[in-house]
Amino acid sequence: MSADTASAMSFSARIREASWARHQGLDPASASEGDRGPGLFDRLFEGSLSAGDYTRWHAQQYFVYAAIESAGDRLAADPVAGPFVFAELARLASLESDLEFLMGPKWRSGIAPLESTRAYVDRVTEASATPGGYIAHAYTRYLGDLSGGQAFGKAARRAYGFENEGASFYVFTGIESPKAFKDEYRARLDAVDLDEDAKDALVAEILLAYDHNGAVLAELGANLDRNPFDPKVIAAICHHMNHDHADDTLVICRGTGGRREASGARMTGFDGEGADFAAAVGGEEVPVRIEWARPLTERAEVRPEIVRIFTESRELLGARPLPFRNVLIVATRRAVTNLPRPASAALPWAGCQAHGRPPGARASPRPAAPSDESDLDPEDALSDTGPVAAASMRRHAARPHRTRGQHRASWAAELSPLLAGTQRRYTAVVGSAVAGASVVAMATAAGMPSGDEPAPSRAVDDIAALAAEASVPEGTAPGADAADEGAAASPAAAAADAAAPPERTTPVTGQDAQIKWKPMLDEITITSLFGQRWGRNHNGVDFDAETGDPVYAAYPGTVKHAGWESGFGNLVIIDHGDGVETYYAHNSAVSVSPGDWVDSGTHIADAGNTGFSFGSHVHFEVHVDGRPVEPLDYLSGAGLDLR
Known part of the structure; x- marks a missing residue:
């Protein structure tokens, strides 16, 4: 563009003309590179972009907007940059809300910037040292969100059935007319108090911002459909490793990760090929990638691989022989x-037929x-x-x-x-x-x-x-003759045992003699007991169950909670009175609501694998006066022996 042409155009028009090719996804300096990110955009518009890849794209935007809005807070009072800092444009809170919806409350543990995103963030931070640099990156992102970004929002809502949550990033509640707002923004660009050299630098920075955005899209596009794990699963496991096994995570990064000098570490994500960590080295976080021994596709396969890597790391660091x-x-x-x-053998629980399944029947064969x-x-x-x-x-x-x-x-x-x-x-x-x-x-x-x-x-x-x-x-009684081994007890003795009432130790008082505690599943198989696990107390008992198996109330009571509850996933809590409550966790679906009255044997949920769980099962707890007690002992004292 000649100097005369540039001087005849408004500054905002000059920016639009200079950046048009980048806006279309083309790099005029290297036409052979073509469109930098069609994979992700095309899939979103045709409805084939997975929810996981959409979430990962959202997560990368979080880091970029955190850098831009941090710079905006710092420059809000600047006479040049200040007029371009709008509270109604801020996207960070919306991104946080969307990521919590998409990944759960522990979403921060499950995201990490890609290499291209790190470079983008570093450039935003460096460029925002000057007012023109901030204006360049703010213009590129925010006006893009008000323009083509609105089409992305509509495509996301159509593809994933979002109403607002999950795509609130694209909703600008404080802007009634996007067109009027963009016109005002461009008018401020035309009036910006910068000399020609500073304006040239601002245009060049806008082109660089497009290039960085394209690099992020290209890196995301190269990994589409490669991660078989739900973002919520990734966030939950990373949170567990970083909070409950921080020392072990550091061992992994120092050992197999090769960062012997690391002073701290955290797990930032994983996919089907390996796990990602961030090691603290010299006051900075350095990315560490460790490959799995084989490709993984199931959640239950992750923990054994982490165990293997941890074991390998201990050996590399010279750990002493095993106990x-x-x-x-x-x-x-x-x-x-x-x-x-x-x-x-399936236990002949009374009332199983009423729930549409014969005693002992399973949803699917094991x-x-x-x-x-x-x-x-x-x-x-x-x-x-x-x-x-x-x-x-x-x-x-x-x-x-x-x-x-x-x-x-x-x-x-x-x-x-x-x-x-x-x-x-x-x-x-x-x-x-x-x-x-x-x-x-x-x-x-x-x-x-x-x-x-x-x-x-x-x-x-x-x-x-x-x-x-x-x-x-x-x-067989101790000391009985070997010839009598396996012999059945006499009918009289069996009748006497059946007639003897079980000794009750349950604190539930005044219960009707006809009301009995009932099993919470059609078939009972215990897979994990109450007590110390992983260095802390496991407050309940785990029962084997397939996803979708009906879960029943063990005793009559009022539903106190029914819905999502952090690591419990979908949780149902029933208040039975006298300070006794039962918990049913990790359900795939909940069939009751808070305040509902349920009888023993009422279908309250479907078993699942939600929350912090590595496989479909039912986690069952009994609380007395607000404290968890050993469930099997408690139920046995109440006349129900599940052992």
Whole structure:
């Protein structure tokens, strides 16, 4: 453009003409590059852009607008830049609201800037040191949002069924007429108090802003459909790692991540190919990418891979040998792996037929568990998690419906169905395994310094107790003759046992004799117990369930809460009176509302995998006077034994 032509045009018209090619997505300096970001835009308009990729695009915009609006706050009183700082243009609060809607309350833990976004943010920060630089980036983003951005908003609402939440970024509630507002903005550009050199620099910065935006779109477009994980899942797992396993995250970044000098670290995201971290090095955050051992597609596969990386990192950092208790547990598990497992009989709960499913029926068949466990590795899951073998994590990954949240039943509980009702010869198997493992443990411990051995695990005592219990078949009194093993109790004794009322210890008083506590599922399989898990208390019991399985109220009461509740996901709380409440968590859907009265056996929800959970299940809690109590003991005292 000649100097005469430029002087004859208004400054706003000059900007529009200079940036038109960039606005169309073309780089005039390199025509072969073509459209920088058609993949994302085209998919949004045709309705094929996944909600996850839409959310990731939204997250990258959050970092850019945070930089622009921080600069705007700083320059609001500047005589040149100030007239371009409008409160009604601010987008940061809308982006935060949208991301919370799309990713849940822990959304900040699940987002991180791409490399191109970091470069864009750095450029905004640097350019905003001058009024013209701020005006250039504000003009590029905000007027774009008021123009083509409105079409993006309509496409998002059409594609994902949004009303306002999820696409509120595109709604400017303080601007009645976008056209009138843009005309006023351009009038201020025409009147801006800058010399010609500063105006030339402002135009050049606008072109650079378009290039940075195009680079972000290109990087996003190159990764479309590559992430199989829902953004809410990513946010929940990152939040858990950063808050409950911050030390372990630092170990991972120092070890496998190669950042030995890191003073802090956080997990920022993951996809099907690997996990992303940010390591604090020299006062700055440095991105760290660690690839999975194999592509992942299911939520239940993430934790075993994190465990593997953590284990590898400990070895790289020279961690000491594993405690001998882990060797003992794994050796014992190997010994009992091939013991016959008794068939799981459905419990004949009264009233199951009324819910449209015969007793014991399942929504879908369970896949068989893999029998090959030759790759058992006696490794802790993460620090303070107890004696859980990493290979069992891999086994659970192959059976994702068996993985239950952040907690898992103790080895004793998992061995219980293997040992219950077996013949005495199995006691010898378990006893031999314990004895043999002890020899291995002594050999392992021989290299440990004196006094370094940890206290014996409670699981060892549990296994020994179960093994001793298994030496007496069910229904046989201790000391009975071997010929009588397995014999049924006499009819008179059975009748006497049936007539004897259970001893009640429940604090619920004044209950009708006809009202009984009922199971919360058609079929009960316990997968995780009440007690210490991952270094903190697991306040309930987890029951195996497929997504969509009906969940029933265990006892009559008033619905106190029904809806989303942080890590619980979709939660139902029922108040039974006398200070007793029951919790039903991680549901896929809720069928009741606060204030509803429900009877025992009422369908209140459908099981699911919402909140902080690694697989479909029902997390059940009993609270007495505001404090969680051991649910199985409580229910047993109330006449319902679910063990």
